[in-house]
Amino acid sequence: MAAEDGPAQRLAQVDESEEAQQVRRSRRSAVNGLLVAIDAPSIASQPWVVDAIDISSRGLGLVLPPELLVGTEVLLSFKLDDQELSRLPATVQYHKGVAGGVRFDPWPLADRVKLLEFLVRIYETSE
DSSP: OOGGGSHHHHHHHHHHHHHHHHHHHTOOEEOSSOEEEEEOTTTOSSOEEEEEEEEOSSEEEEEOOTTOOTTOEEEEEEEETTEEEEEEEEEEEEEETTEEEEEEOOOOHHHHHHHHHHHHHHHHHHO
16 A cells, blocks of 8 residues: 555545635635624614625624724624615624624524525625
8 A cells, every 4th residue: 555545645635625624614705895884782872884895604804993892792784786684693703903803693594595695696706
């Protein structure tokens, strides 16, 4: 048995496969011109309107105001093509400088389907 057919090679193949799966799971797509209203009633009476940086099935990268600290619960409203999503729950996951990320909290199924349809269109046109 050649060295490239041994356990180390099989382990390398498994590792590469897991890495590829991780890349697919965390795939984020850049979005240009997407404005997001962020409502944080516990912090401000009026929502902020910010630019989105990227989007995935798990969350959004955004330009975040300094008042929104990690762990802050927010409500997001935005429009994806012709689909409007309103007051969807999310939590600030990180905030570095002016950029940050929010993780989507559980949403109603109908809104989740709208997001996933949008992401499929993005992924199909980017390949």
